[in-house]
Amino acid sequence: MSGGTLDPTFAREDPALRNGRVRIAVLSALFALLFGAIGFRLLHLAPEERELVTPAASAPEPERRRPDLLDRNGTLLATDILVPSLAADPQLIADPKRTAERLARLVPGLDAAGLERRLVQAKAAGRRFLWIDHRITPAVQRAVLDAGLPGVVIRRADHRVYPKGAAAAHLVGFVDIDNRGLAGFEHALDFGRAKSLRSREEIVLSLDLRVQEVVREELGRAFREFRALGACGIVLDVATGELLALVSLPDFDPNFAARARAEQRKNRCTGGSYELGSLFKVLSLAAALETGKVRTHQRFDIPPALVIGRHRIRDVHPARRPYSVAEIFSHSSNIGTALAVFTAGGAEPLRAMLARVGLFERAPIELLEVARPQLQKNWPDVVTATVSFGHGIAVSPLRFAEAVASLVGEGTRIDATLLARPPGSVATSGPRVASPRTVEELRWMMWLTVAEGTAKRAAVPGYLVGGKTGTADKAGRGGYRRGAVIASFVGVFPVHNPRYLVLAMLDEPQATRASGGTRFGGQIAAPVVAAIISRIGPLLGVPPTAPVYEARYRERWQALKAQAALSRPEVHLAAVDARP
Amino acid sequence: MSPAPAILSGLLALVTAAAVFQLKHAVRERERELAAIRQAIAEERARIRTLRADIAWLARPERIAAHAKELALEPMRVDRLIRIEELPDALHLELAGRTLVVELADGDAIELRLKPLLLPQAHKGARP
Numbered sequence: 001m002s003g004g005t006l007d008p009t010f011a012r013e014d015p016a017l018r019n020g021r022v023r024i025a026v027l028s029a030l031f032a033l034l035f036g037a038i039g040f041r042l043l044h045l046a047p048e049e050r051e052l053v054t055p056a057a058s059a060p061e062p063e064r065r066r067p068d069l070l071d072r073n074g075t076l077l078a079t080d081i082l083v084p085s086l087a088a089d090p091q092l093i094a095d096p097k098r099t100a101e102r103l104a105r106l107v108p109g110l111d112a113a114g115l116e117r118r119l120v121q122a123k124a125a126g127r128r129f130l131w132i133d134h135r136i137t138p139a140v141q142r143a144v145l146d147a148g149l150p151g152v153v154i155r156r157a158d159h160r161v162y163p164k165g166a167a168a169a170h171l172v173g174f175v176d177i178d179n180r181g182l183a184g185f186e187h188a189l190d191f192g193r194a195k196s197l198r199s200r201e202e203i204v205l206s207l208d209l210r211v212q213e214v215v216r217e218e219l220g221r222a223f224r225e226f227r228a229l230g231a232c233g234i235v236l237d238v239a240t241g242e243l244l245a246l247v248s249l250p251d252f253d254p255n256f257a258a259r260a261r262a263e264q265r266k267n268r269c270t271g272g273s274y275e276l277g278s279l280f281k282v283l284s285l286a287a288a289l290e291t292g293k294v295r296t297h298q299r300f301d302i303p304p305a306l307v308i309g310r311h312r313i314r315d316v317h318p319a320r321r322p323y324s325v326a327e328i329f330s331h332s333s334n335i336g337t338a339l340a341v342f343t344a345g346g347a348e349p350l351r352a353m354l355a356r357v358g359l360f361e362r363a364p365i366e367l368l369e370v371a372r373p374q375l376q377k378n379w380p381d382v383v384t385a386t387v388s389f390g391h392g393i394a395v396s397p398l399r400f401a402e403a404v405a406s407l408v409g410e411g412t413r414i415d416a417t418l419l420a421r422p423p424g425s426v427a428t429s430g431p432r433v434a435s436p437r438t439v440e441e442l443r444w445m446m447w448l449t450v451a452e453g454t455a456k457r458a459a460v461p462g463y464l465v466g467g468k469t470g471t472a473d474k475a476g477r478g479g480y481r482r483g484a485v486i487a488s489f490v491g492v493f494p495v496h497n498p499r500y501l502v503l504a505m506l507d508e509p510q511a512t513r514a515s516g517g518t519r520f521g522g523q524i525a526a527p528v529v530a531a532i533i534s535r536i537g538p539l540l541g542v543p544p545t546a547p548v549y550e551a552r553y554r555e556r557w558q559a560l561k562a563q564a565a566l567s568r569p570e571v572h573l574a575a576v577d578a579r580p
Numbered sequence: 581m582s583p584a585p586a587i588l589s590g591l592l593a594l595v596t597a598a599a600v601f602q603l604k605h606a607v608r609e610r611e612r613e614l615a616a617i618r619q620a621i622a623e624e625r626a627r628i629r630t631l632r633a634d635i636a637w638l639a640r641p642e643r644i645a646a647h648a649k650e651l652a653l654e655p656m657r658v659d660r661l662i663r664i665e666e667l668p669d670a671l672h673l674e675l676a677g678r679t680l681v682v683e684l685a686d687g688d689a690i691e692l693r694l695k696p697l698l699l700p701q702a703h704k705g706a707r708p
Contacts, residue, residue, distance in 0.1 A: 028586065036593055043597075043604055076636035082626040156626075163636030213641035462658030538656035543663050 068202040071209040072420045077172050080158040084141045086132040090123035092151030099149055106143045107133055162254045168212050170267040171246050174254035187368050194366045204420040206242035211235050211536045215245040218531045223249045226509035226524055232269040232397045234503040238409040243416045271369035273394035274486050277472025278332045280390030285329055286407050287353030288344035289438045296326045296441050297560050306335045308382045329445040330453025338385040347379040356433040357403035366418040371396045401503045404490050408498050411439040447495045447553050458491055458526035460534045464545040466495030469521035484508050489525035493533050496549040504528040
């Protein structure tokens with residue numbers, strides 16, 4: 001170490017001393033680090049205000065709000081609004097007795113003794129939250145706040161409201177006190193097919209409130225006029241499968257659902273199964289035509305009664321001449337329908353058709369109260385015959401409407417939906433249920449029924465309407481009941497290229513002068529459908545039907561009549577296997 | 581060993597601590613502001629929802645129907661709709677605006693107005 005710039009003392013320093021200094025330096029650095037860390041941690045731990053407040057007072061946002069429900073035009077059908085409720089933190093209440101007494105004086109209908117007991121119990125159990133009263137009025141809220149009771153808090157919670165009241169009660173449904181769906185779409189939103197939509201802000205339903213209200217008004221008029229037990233009205237978009245209206249009567253106000261009777265809550269359109277009677281001829285004659293073995297102009301001898309085994313089938317209006325298939329349809333002959341079905345091959349083609357249009361399954365609509373069709377296991381001839389005119393098989397009106405829409409629309413399977421499709425979209429390309437030829441024949445026969453048959457009262461000026469009437473005897477204990485019927489009508493318009501289907505059904509209507517003293521679907525339900533169509537057609541922007549289409553249909557009808565005058569019936573009873 | 585580095589690091593620690601505290605405080609202030617704004621937004625939203633429900637309630641069909649007369653509302657009728665084929669031709673409409681000046685034999689001039697012509701066969705285009 002010669003002549004260096006280093007401190008001579010350092011060079012000369014004892015190595016032990018040097019070691020000691022290094023250790024001290026290292027240690028102090030370590031301590032500095034440690035204290036620094038502790039200091040920072042302390043800063044981090046500085047208490048936040050919200051931790052100083054009681055859990056009850058800092059009302060956390062209610063978990064997940066239910067989506068608003070809108071109709072297809074954006075009208076609000078269901079929404080959540082914040083409504084104050086009264087709660088307490090029992091741990092902060094020093095004197096439960098006094099608090100309970102003072103509250104009971106401020107809140108109407110509150111029992112002081114009961115509240116005191118609940119407060120004491122909750123306090124003992126160490127709970128920090130207790131509901132006192134749900135949904136208080138603003139006046140009560142102010143009174144409670146003014147009283148300044150420690151431990152008593154106002155907590156606002158979502159409360160579901162239905163601004164349109166009873167207008168769409170069965171479709172929209174309602175919720176329980178905890179905002180969980182109990183019926184209708186609300187139910188499906190929590191527990192059914194619409195579950196995946198639960199997290200949305202809003203859901204646009206296929207429903208059109210204007211149409212819904214028209215149906216409700218017109219159906220309600222008939223429901224009261226004929227003093228029916230119940231009624232169902234449906235409007236279905238044939239092109240897209242969207243349900244525009246669904247009315248079940250009697251109905252109720254979903255805002256006060258708890259007060260409604262079971263009778264009112266029942267959704268007759270989806271949750272009830274009915275033997276729809278002659279309406280079914282749409283399906284059975286479509287099945288017969290689809291086989292190609294039966295044609296609309298083909299004529300049948302109609303005997304006064306058709307005997308199959310022990311059973312005897314009759315017509316309400318006995319035919320006095322041979323009927324073509326088109327007339328069997330338009331005059332609604334039970335015997336003729338059964339004969340046509342047997343000519344086409346009996347049970348097999350009929351079953352196949354019913355299966356194709358979905359009558360053996362539940363409707364896949366976004367509701368939970370959907371009835372499964374009720375049908376027989378085995379189909380001997382007599383069952384085939386009765387099913388062909390709608391007895392011995394019970395389906396929901398909605399399921400039936402879907403089946404008819406499938407057949408007279410594009411001839412492809414249509415399942416109704418409650419959710420609005422994007423505008424301009426056409427129904428999914430469902431499996432084909434009938435050939436275009438059958439579809440065309442069916443439309444024509446439905447027109448004939450309105451023009452010349454049992455449904456003359458369904459005619460609407462401006463629109464070409466087609467349809468089918470139904471008057472079904474109601475089954476009771478030990479057979480069919482006299483005088484108790486289901487009167488119904490299913491109509492489509494404009495029938496040459498159907499856009500909308502309208503169905504009306506009345507359960508046990510009473511004959512009045514307005515129905516000509518009868519209970520026929522053509523007298524009771526057909527006028528309802530006509531009134532609905534004449535009001536919703538312009539509303540939905542359906543242009544009036546050009547007269548050329550009616551002229552064409554009428555031409556065809558004249559041709560068939562001319563042909564009938566010249567020829568003899570082509571099919572005789574002898575040709576039918578069903579003969580006893 | 582000189583005390584300088586120790587003092588320096590001590591000061592540094594103090595300054596840092598103070599800065600961090602300041603920052604924390606500012607953040608908390610901002611957070612409080614944010615919470616207040618969020619609260620206000622939530623309040624407004626709740627009010628909007630209530631008002632929307634109110635509007636929907638006031639516009640319920642039976643109430644509108646009851647006021648239909650004073651509002652001069654009436655049901656739509658199908659005879660108010662017209663098919664496109666029933667409209668007069670564009671040519672007719674165009675000519676309808678013009679006037680035709682005709683000079684008569686005695687020297688007077690009169691203006692003739694063209695009227696749109698409605699074809700008797702209104703729906704000739706309907707047949708595909």
